[in-house]
Amino acid sequence: MRTARQDSPHALPAALLAAVLTVLALIASPAPALADAGQELILRCTHGESLAGFSQAAYTQALSELSADAEEYTGCSQEIRQAQLAAAGGGTAAGPGVPTLLAATPAEQSAIAHAASAGAAPVDVGGQVIKPGVVPVSISSAVSTLPTPLLLVVVGILAFILVIAAGGLRNFVRARRTD
Secondary structure, three states, X not given: OOOOOOOOOOHXXXXXHHHHHHHHHHHHOOOXXXXXXXXXXXXXHHOOOOXXXXXXHHHHHHHHHOOHHHHHHOOXXXXXXXXXXXXXXXXXXXXXXXOOOOOOOHXXXXXXXXXXXXXXXXXXXXXXXXXXXXXXXXXXXXXXXXXXXXXXXXXXXXXXXXXXXXXXXXXXXXXXXXX
């Protein structure tokens, strides 16, 4: 019995055509989006890498994109400003943890001037007047914020002092009666 041959003369060109189409599809597909320069700067800063070699726009973008957590818990804001100053020709890029003096931004200069001129006068912050040197404290707020175990210890100490004072007062009264 005669069997049909599996290999046809057109099998190789079909495989070649499939490979070529696959390569073309990979080339034509969009490349994965790369992180922008600001995010790259932030990433480098959080990993302790060099921040040199970026444009002024990239440094500004990184400062604007810096999350509140990164700004609070890392020194990235300061390090990016230092690198920006160094890139502008105002100094050298110091490594992490090396303090350098930076010029204050116009907004920071304005805030400093306002703080210096305001002195000890009350300041309106978010619709609430803050008076420097005045700490508003009420007993109820101080007691209500204590953890329960600590509150129990304080109550126990006060009860002990009260028992000791009552015993001393009783002895004093007995001593006066015998006289």
